[in-house]
Each structure stands twice: as C-alpha cells, then as structure tokens.
Amino acid sequence: MSRIEPRLIHDGVAFRDLDGDGVMAPYEDPNRPIEQRVSDLISRMTPAEKAGLMCHAPVAARPDGGLAEESAGPLPVAPTTHAVRDLHLRCLTLMAPVAAGPLARWHNRLQDLAANSRLGIPVLVSSDPRHSANENPLTSVPSGGCSRWPEPLGFGAIGDAELVRAFARVIRAEYAAVGIRMAIHPMADLASEPRWCRAAGTFGADPDVVGRLAGAYVEGLQGARLGPGSVAGMVKHWPGAGPQAGGEDAHFANGRDQVYPAGLFELHREQFRPSLRAGAAAVMPYYGRPVGVPGLSEVGFAFDREVVAGLLRRDEGYDGVVCTDFGLLTAAVLPDGSVWPARAWGVEHLDRAGRALLLLDAGVDQLGGEWCPEVITELVAAGRVGEARIDESVRRVLTVLFQLGLFEDPYVDEERAVATVGRADFAAAGAAAQRRAMTLLSNDSRLLPLASGIRLYVEGIDPGAAAAYATVVNRPEDADVALVRIGAPYEPRSGLPEAFFHQGRLDLPDRQREHLCALAATVPTVIDVFLDRPAVIPELAACAAALVADFGAGDDAVLDVVFGHARPEGRLPFELPRSMAAVEAHPEDLPGGTADPVFPLGHAAETHAWHPRGEGA
Numbered sequence: 233m234s235r236i237e238p239r240l241i242h243d244g245v246a247f248r249d250l251d252g253d254g255v256m257a258p259y260e261d262p263n264r265p266i267e268q269r270v271s272d273l274i275s276r277m278t279p280a281e282k283a284g285l286m287c288h289a290p291v292a293a294r295p296d297g298g299l300a301e302e303s304a305g306p307l308p309v310a311p312t313t314h315a316v317r318d319l320h321l322r323c324l325t326l327m328a329p330v331a332a333g334p335l336a337r338w339h340n341r342l343q344d345l346a347a348n349s350r351l352g353i354p355v356l357v358s359s360d361p362r363h364s365a366n367e368n369p370l371t372s373v374p375s376g377g378c379s380r381w382p383e384p385l386g387f388g389a390i391g392d393a394e395l396v397r398a399f400a401r402v403i404r405a406e407y408a409a410v411g412i413r414m415a416i417h418p419m420a421d422l423a424s425e426p427r428w429c430r431a432a433g434t435f436g437a438d439p440d441v442v443g444r445l446a447g448a449y450v451e452g453l454q455g456a457r458l459g460p461g462s463v464a465g466m467v468k469h470w471p472g473a474g475p476q477a478g479g480e481d482a483h484f485a486n487g488r489d490q491v492y493p494a495g496l497f498e499l500h501r502e503q504f505r506p507s508l509r510a511g512a513a514a515v516m517p518y519y520g521r522p523v524g525v526p527g528l529s530e531v532g533f534a535f536d537r538e539v540v541a542g543l544l545r546r547d548e549g550y551d552g553v554v555c556t557d558f559g560l561l562t563a564a565v566l567p568d569g570s571v572w573p574a575r576a577w578g579v580e581h582l583d584r585a586g587r588a589l590l591l592l593d594a595g596v597d598q599l600g601g602e603w604c605p606e607v608i609t610e611l612v613a614a615g616r617v618g619e620a621r622i623d624e625s626v627r628r629v630l631t632v633l634f635q636l637g638l639f640e641d642p643y644v645d646e647e648r649a650v651a652t653v654g655r656a657d658f659a660a661a662g663a664a665a666q667r668r669a670m671t672l673l674s675n676d677s678r679l680l681p682l683a684s685g686i687r688l689y690v691e692g693i694d695p696g697a698a699a700a701y702a703t704v705v706n707r708p709e710d711a712d713v714a715l716v717r718i719g720a721p722y723e724p725r726s727g728l729p730e731a732f733f734h735q736g737r738l739d740l741p742d743r744q745r746e747h748l749c750a751l752a753a754t755v756p757t758v759i760d761v762f763l764d765r766p767a768v769i770p771e772l773a774a775c776a777a778a779l780v781a782d783f784g785a786g787d788d789a790v791l792d793v794v795f796g797h798a799r800p801e802g803r804l805p806f807e808l809p810r811s812m813a814a815v816e817a818h819p820e821d822l823p824g825g826t827a828d829p830v831f832p833l834g835h836a837a838e839t840h841a842w843h844p845r846g847e848g849a
C-alpha cells in the first residue's frame with residue numbers, strides 16, 4: 233500500500249511531483265539515470281538544504297508512533313520536526329526501541345513531513361544493531377520486536393559466511409519493513425585487544441574470519457547492488473578500531489589513543505577490503521588517534537586527510553559516503569547536567585568550525601550525531617569552503633537515496649511491518665544460530681550433555697525454564713548437577729555514558745570466584761559464560777565440571793545445548809588469557825598471542841556426545 237498516489241503523468245511516465253509545480257523536473261523523472269537526477273536536484277538546492285544533507289542526526293520516536301521533539305532517554309537527540317522542516321536534515325538515526333506497527337507509523341509521518349518541504353527530498357532512516365543481546369544504547373538498540381540472534385562474535389565463532397548473509401537478509405527484511413534503510417553496521421574491526429569493550433560487535437580476532445564475514449554481511453544487507461530492495465550498509469570503524477591503548481575505548485578521553493606495538497596497522501586495515509569490494513554504501517572512521525604510525529597524524533582518524541582521502545579513497549578506490557562517528561563537533565549535555573566532551577581527539581583546541589573544516593578537507597561527507605548544518609553554511613559564506621566541495625558530498629548522499637528508491641516511494645505498510653518484524657521463521661533462525669554459536673570450552677569429566685530429569689540447582693538462569701529439562705532444587709546439596717550462567721567480568725565505571733561500557737579488568741572479583749569454586753566443590757558444576765569480550769577465568773576452567781561460552785543466547789538456548797538437544801558448534805573467536813599480567817604485556821594490535829592462554833583462539837572441546845544438529849530438538 234502506497235501513500236503517495238495519485239501520481240502525475242508526463243508523456244506516459246508516472247512521477248511524484250515532489251516540488252509541487254505540476255511539471256516533471258529531471259530529478260523527479262524515474263527513467264533518467266541517477267547521475268542526471270542528482271545533478272538536477274543539486275542545481276535547485278540552497279546552501280542550507282545542502283548542508284542539511286551533511287548531518288546525520290540521532291532522533292527518537294514516541295511509543296505510539298508520534299514524532300519526538302525532545303530527548304526522553306539517556307542521550308540528547310535532535311527535535312525531529314525542527315531537524316527535518318527547518319534544518320533540512322534528511323539522514324536520521326533512530327535511537328528508540330519502538331514496536332513494528334508504531335515504528336512504521338512514525339516513519340510514514342516522518343516522510344509526510346519531508347514531502348511537504350520545498351523540494352520533497354525524502355528521509356533516510358538508519359539504525360545501530362537491533363538483533364542481539366547488547367544493551368548499550370551507544371552501540372545498539374533494544375530490538376523492538378526484531379528476531380534475536382547472537383552477537384556478531386557468535387557468527388565469528390561459527391565462521392559460516394552463508395549464515396552471515398542469511399542473517400543480514402533477515403535484517404534487511406525487518407529493517408525495510410519499518411522504513412529503516414541504512415544499517416550503521418557491520419563492524420569490520422579486529423578485536424585484538426582483549427580488554428576492548430566493543431569486541432561483542434565484531435566477528436572476533438581471527439584475521440582469516442573477520443573481513444570475510446563483514447563482507448558477507450554487506451552482501452546480505454545490500455544484495456548484488458544497492459537498489460530499492462536494499463538496506464545500505466555503513467561499515468565501521470575505518471581503518472580498524474581494535475588496538476585501543478590499554479583496552480580503553482575511544483568514546484572517552486582516557487581511550488583516545490590507538491597503538492601498534494606489533495606493527496600491525498595494515499592487518500587491521502585489510503579487514504575492510506571485503507566490505508568495500510561488496511559495495512558498502514558508507515564507511516565510518518573511528519574516534520581513535522593513531523600513535524606512532526608512519527604517514528599518519530596523531531589526530532582522530534576522521535580528521536586526517538591521509539586516512540580518508542588517502543588510504544580510503546585514493547588507495548582503496550572508495551567513492552561512497554564517509555560519515556564520522558557520532559559527536560566529533562559538539563559536546564553532549566546529559567540529563568544529569570554533566571557534559572560529555574566531543575570526541576575530537578588531537579584537535580580538542582579547535583572550535584566547531586575548525587573541526588568541521590578539517591573533516592571536510594579530509595574527505596568526510598557527513599557529520600555523525602550532529603544537527604548543526606549552520607556550521608557548514610557559515611564556512612561556505614565565509615569563503616573557507618567552496619560550494620563545489622559541498623556539492624561533492626551532497627552528490628554522494630543523494631546518490632544513495634536515489635539508489636534505494638526513496639524518491640519513488642519512501643513509505644511503508646504498517647500491516648506488512650507487523651507481519652514481518654519478528655516473523656516466526658526469522659525468530660527460529662535466530663534461535664538456531666544462538667545454539668550453534670555456543671562453544672564447549674571444557675568437558676573433561678564428560679558430564680555433558682546432561683540427562684533429562686536430573687536434580688538441578690541453578691543460578692543466573694530462570695528456574696521455570698530449567699524445570700522443563702530437570703527437577704529444579706533449591707540447595708546445591710540436594711542436586712546432581714549445578715548449572716550457572718555468568719557474564720564476562722568487567723570493572724563498573726561510574727557516571728554516564730561510560731557506565732554503559734564493559735571495560736577494565738577481565739578477571740573475576742574475589743567473592744564471585746570463591747563462590748563459584750566452592751559451589752563446584754559441593755556439586756558437579758556446569759558454568760556458562762556470556763563472552764561479550766574475553767575473560768580471565770583459569771580458576772573456573774580448573775574447578776568446573778564443564779565450561780561453556782555463549783555469545784548472546786536465551787536460557788532456552790543454553791539449556792538445549794547442555795541437555796544435548798542442540799549441538800554447540802562454535803570455536804573461540806578470541807583467546808581466553810591466563811592472567812591479567814599476560815593481557816597487560818600483550819601488544820594491543822596483535823590478535824591472539826598472550827602468554828600461555830587457558831584457551832587459544834579457535835579452541836573448542838570435542839562434542840561427539842551431542843546429537844547431530846537439529847536432532848532431538
């Protein structure tokens with residue numbers, strides 16, 4: 233169902249009269265080549281309209297599908313109506329977890345707002361990942377009913393490129409149904425530094441896996457070429473965000489540096505080539521500033537002309553959209569009144585205009601997370617940036633909007649959205665992937681798989697779910713086996729937004745370690761660890777009767793695996809170091825290679841005792 237009929241007819245060609253003049257302008261003609269349509273539209277745009285296309289701003293949506301004009305969550309968002317109507321923004325990333333029906337309604341209202349503008353340029357809606365367990369609002373969005381899959385690390389554990397393509401096709405279907413036409417993913421970063429908090433969004437630390445799967449992901453999102461059936465992919469974080477100094481993340485000043493003590497800058501950069509060959513519509517550089525890399529300045533990647541115009545455009549031949557990571561120009565005022573500084577590492581001394589000037593000179597097309605197009609128009613008015621340079625970026629952005637078919641029909645059908653998002657076959661495929669990704673780390677006593685009906689003591693798992701598999705008891709002393717689920721250790725940080733990130737040490741707190749080892753001394757204990765990054769757990773490897781890793785799995789998935797109804801097929805997508813001393817001595821840019829790891833990269837214990845996949849499920 234389309235909301236844009238009736239169309240006008242010119243020489244037998246139906247077209248949308250976007251500018252309302254009753255005549256088919258070249259940019260409105262669906263039969264013209266996209267290059268001609270883009271050129272015609274640029275010739276009609278004001279500097280303010282062009283600058284609006286160069287901001288990629290966060291917005292929210294009300295649960296009922298209404299447009300949100302103020303921030304309701306932990307982070308500031310642009311007032312939607314003002315952004316679209318007055319600031320001429322046309323690329324908006326949705327931060328809110330809204331159900332499919334209201335989300336489709338919101339999207340159509342947003343397109344109505346854009347359609348009533350002078351030129352009728354539609355809106356491109358983007359989103360961070362919505363299909364996994366990560367609950368950090370700076371890196372993902374709660375599902376809003378999307379099918380649930382493992383984190384990308386889980387796909388790295390499986391290593392199956394066709395499964396990744398299938399997953400990305402599901403994302404494409406669910407996103408497109410509600411009007412999300414750009415995915416701010418995948419990550420092609422190599423998770424070489426064990427402490428780095430963004431590992432969950434990567435495909436792991438294996439250079440033979442990461443780039444290949446990222447490329448497959450882009451293929452699944454976009455198809456053979458970007459078109460009306462595609463979701464555009466924005467691969468990140470060029471040229472590789474993994475080697476963070478000390479493992480601290482570049483969202484924050486204490487993690488501004490990326491270091492390469494093993495000299496492996498090129499290994500990280502190589503992981504992006506399959507995504508670029510797959511035609512990724514957009515690329516996002518990371519916040520970090522490289523330290524000690526010949527030929528590169530010690531400024532945030534997006535500010536360095538050699539990184540964007542040189543390594544990416546000149547050397548890789550890339551001519552798509554480059555969008556900065558969010559918040560390089562403007563500090564964010566948080567709900568508690570605290571200020572989160574702009575991530576302008578190495579150029580903190582510059583004002584917003586100075587930073588924007590550097591970004592444009594570097595070859596950037598869009599300012600991620602910003603809704604300040606006046607910074608760009610003021611640079612043009614002052615003669616500091618030529619309008620031809622602005623047109624270059626506007627051309628890239630408009631090309632994507634035309635390729636996606638948004639000028640022909642930007643609307644979605646609410647009933648179809650409800651029927652598509654979280655569809656039963658999508659949910660079943662996600663559930664199967666959760667199980668496949670799980671990794672058997674140890675089973676020396678051959679306790680697994682467990683026999684149905686045993687007396688089971690549980691911690692960290694829903695007793696009601698466990699009761700479908702075993703007789704759940706309240707005391708370890710009364711159990712045949714204990715089953716415990718824990719998360720990978722981290723050091724809680726105070727204050728937002730840093731509290732959202734799992735950073736710091738990887739070893740268990742003393743109290744938790746002592747409790748788990750005491751439990752294992754009381755009753756044979758199976759421990760499942762959700763690895764959103766590596767963990768230093770040699771004591772658990774020694775005391776647990778069996779040790780299992782998951783990469784984002786429901787209780788039912790874990791129970792299916794430990795009771796033998798589903799087979800764990802994963803192999804560790806990174807290694808589990810033996811000690812924090814080994815982690816601290818390890819070069820941040822080297823994937824694997826800590827001293828005497830408990831479990832090396834690619835490890836998996838034998839699973840011969842399990843049924844073949846699908847049997848007995």
